[in-house]
Amino acid sequence: MEQPRQKPMVSAILAPLFLGIIGFATLAGRARFSGYHTVDVLQLLASGMCFGVALAGLLRGWRSRGEPEA
DSSP, X not given: OOOTTHHHHHHHHHHHHXXXXXXXXXXXXXXXXXXXXXXXXXXXXXXXXHXXXXXXXXXXXXXHHHSOOO
């Protein structure tokens, strides 16, 4: 039997990963790293959270593949 949750799981991983990459690339592309403003720090934290959500989704997907279906 096919798993209907596979497609939403992929989008739940790729969306935060994509947002995290965009946020980090925007922040890393700025000329100076030493003078972070509060907004820059919040953007960096939000990007890290997106990466964390994507990583948690990947680990959950890999863990569920090894479990036998009930």
